[in-house]
Amino acid sequence: MTADAKLAINTSRATDGLSPALTFLFSVTCALAVANVYFAQPLLDSIAQSLGVAPSMIGIVVTATQVGYALGLLFIVPLGDLVNRKRLVLTQVLLSSAALAAVGAAQQWLVLLSAMIAVGLLAVVVQVLVAYTAMLATPAQRGQAVGTVTSGIVLGILLARFTSGVIADLAGWRAVYFVSSGLMLSIAAVLWKVAPVTALPRHRESYRALIGSLFKLFITERTLRVRGLLAMLIFGAFSVLWTSMVLPLSAPPLSLSHTAIGLFGLAGVAGALAARSAGRWADRGLGQRVTGISLALLTLSWLPSSFTESSLIALVIGVILLDFAVQAVHVTNQSMIFAARPDAQSRMVGAYMCFYSVGSALGAVAATQVYARWGWIAVSLLGAAISATALLLWFLTLHHSTPAQGRPA
Template sequence: MGGTGMGFALLLATAAGLSVANIYYAQPLLDQIGAALHVSAGNLGLTTAITQVGYLLGLILLVPLGDLVDPRRLISWMTLTAGAGLTAAGLAGGPAAFFAACAVVGVASTVVQVITAYAAAQSAPDQRGRVIGVVTSGVVLGILLARTVSGVVAEAFGWRAAFLLPAVLMVATAVALNRLLPRRPAKRAAVPYLRLISSVVTFTRQDRVFRTRSLLALFQFGCFGVLWGSLALPLSAAPWHLSTSKIGLFGVVGAAGALSANGAGRLADRGRASTVTTVMLVLLVLSWAAIRTAPFSLVLLTVGIVVLDFAGQALHVTNQHLIVANNPGAASRVIGGYMVYYSIGVGGGAITATSLYSAYGWGAVCSFGAALAVLALVVGSLGKTSQTRTHARS
C-alpha cells in the first residue's frame, strides 16, 4: 500500500468507523431526546432526515475537495467539525439548536468518504481492492455498533453523554490523524469550484464505468434500504412480536454477512471484478426469496439477510475499486459522486418500503426489493456487454 502497509489501512478503517457512527447515535434515543427537548413524536423523524440531508450536502460540497487540498488537513478539520457538532447536540437546550447540530454532524461525517478515497488513492494498484475492503469493514462495524453503544451510554449516563463522549473521540481522532497521516501538498485547482462539485454529473455523462457502477449502487443499496428500512415492521407484528433489542440482533447477522465479503476486494485486485459482480448480483436477486418468508420462518429470513448483505458489500467494494482504478487522480470526486447514488438508493428504498408495507404488506415490500435486484442485474449485464464490445473494437 504505497509503502504504508496494512497498519495504515487499519488506522483509516478505525477513523472511518468512528466517523460514520456519528450519523446513527441519535436513532435509538429519539424518545429520550423528544422528552428532554419537548419535540413532538411527529417531528422526531426530523433528526434522521436533517442528518441525512446534511450528509448528502457534504458528499456534493466537501468530499470532492479531497482531490485538491491536502487530505490530511481536510480529514482532520472535518473530523474536528464532527466533534463540534456532536458537542453542540449534546449541549442543546432546544429543538432548533439540536437540529442545527444534527445538520453539522451530517455534513462533517462525510469525512468517511474522504478517508475511503484517500485510502484508495494511496494504495498500490494490486492492493487497492484489499485496502478498500479493510476500510469498508471499519465503516460496517461503525454502523453496527453505533446504536448499541449510544443505547448503553445513554442508559448509564443519559442521552447527552451519548453525544458528548463520541465528541471527545472525534477530537482525539482528529489530533491523531493530523499527526500520523502523511502530508500531501495541495493541488492548484484546474477547474472552478462550481464545476468541481458538479463532477457527479460530469462523470455520469462521460464515464461508462462510473455510470454503470453508480447505477448498480443505486439499485443494490435500494435493496438495502428496502430491507433495513422496513424489517422491524413484520418482526414486531404477529406471529413474532419481537422486542426492539431482539430485532436489533438481526443487524449483527447482517454485519456478519457484510464483513465476510472482504475477499471481493482481493478478487478485484486479481482482475476478477466481472465474475464477482455477476455472482453477487444473482445472489442479491435470490436473497429476496428467503427474505420473503419473514412472517413464517426466522431461519430462512436470517439466511436471506446474510446473503443480501454479503452480496451488497462485495459489490460495494468492487464498485469502489473499479471507479477509483479508472480515475486514480480524482478518487475523492468519484467516491463522493458514487455515494450520492448510494444515499438516494438507501433513502428511496426505505421510504418506499414503509409505504408499501402500510398499503399492501410484506409481500409487496419483497417484490419491490426483488425488482430492484433484477434491475441491478440488468445494469450489470448491459455494462458487461458494453465492455466486451469495447474490447472487441479495440
C-alpha cells in the first residue's frame, strides 16, 4: 500500500471522530509527559542537598522547567497547524526521553537547569495532543474529549508527586528521571503503531508566518486574552501551593518523607474528576457560570490551606478545593478558545498556555522567596490574593463578550 493510500485511510478514520481507545491513549501520553514537569516539586529539598543549592534558590528548578515550557508553547506547539501531528508528537516524546536521562545524570547545578529547560520545552507535547484531540473529535464530542484528555493531564500532575516521592524514597531522586525516560520510550512505540496520520492543510503558511500569526491572535482574539489572563492567575496560585508546600511538610516538626508528601497529590484527584464535567458544561454554554463558581472556590481554598503547619486534614481540604477549581476553569478556558477559532487550534492552545507557563513560573519563584522570608501564612495570603484577583477579573469581563465568539468570553 502506498503512503498516499495509508494517509487517505487514516484521514478517513479521523473524520469519524475520536474513539474511546485513542482518547485513552492520548490521556495516558499526556499524563506521562506532563508528569515530567512536576516530578521535581516533592524532591526540591533532596535536589538542593545533593547539588549544594540554597533552599531559597531551589525554586528556580521549577522556573527553569516553565521557561522551557513557555518556549515550547511559542515555537513548537504552533507547528501542529503546519506539519504532520503524529510525526511531531513522536519526535517530542523521543527527545523528551533523552532530556529526562540528562536530568538524572546531571552532577552540576547549571547542567541540571539546562536539562530541566529541555524537559519543559519538550513537555509541550501535551498541548499538541490536546489540539490533536480537538481536531479528531466531532464538534458534538469536542468539549468532552478535551475534558477527558485534560483529565489525563491532571492525573499526571497529581500522581507525579506521589510517584516521584515513592521512587525517590526507594532509589533516590535521580531514579525518578531514569524511570520516566524509559516510559517515554515505551509510549513512543505505541503511538507510532496506532496514532492516526491526518491530512496537512492545503494552504500552509511558512513557519515564520505561522509564529507571527500566533502573536496576532493575542491582539485579535478577545476570548484568548481574557481566558489567558485567567489561566496565568489560576496557575500562579496553583504553583504557589504545590511548589512551596513541600517546605513546611519536610521541615520539623512534621518532617514528612517524600512518599508522605507525594500522597497529598492524591487528594487533588477531585480536580481530575471535575475536568471532564467542566468540558460538558462548557459544551452546553455554561462556561461563565462554571468559571465564577470555581474561582470563588479557589479563593476560599486558601483558608484551610493556611492551617497546614497545625492540621494536615485542613491541607487536604484546601488541596481538593484548589485542584477542583483550577482544573474546572482550565478545561472551560480551552473549550471556549477552541470554539472561538477552530481553524487555528494548535496556535490558540499554544498562545493560551503561554499564560499558564508565565503564571506557573512566577508563582514558583514568589512562593519559595515568600516562604523563606515570612513563612507559610504569608504564602497562603499570597495565594489568596492571586485567586481573588482572578475572581475580580472574571467579574469585570463578565458582560463584555463579543457576538462573533458565540459564547461569552
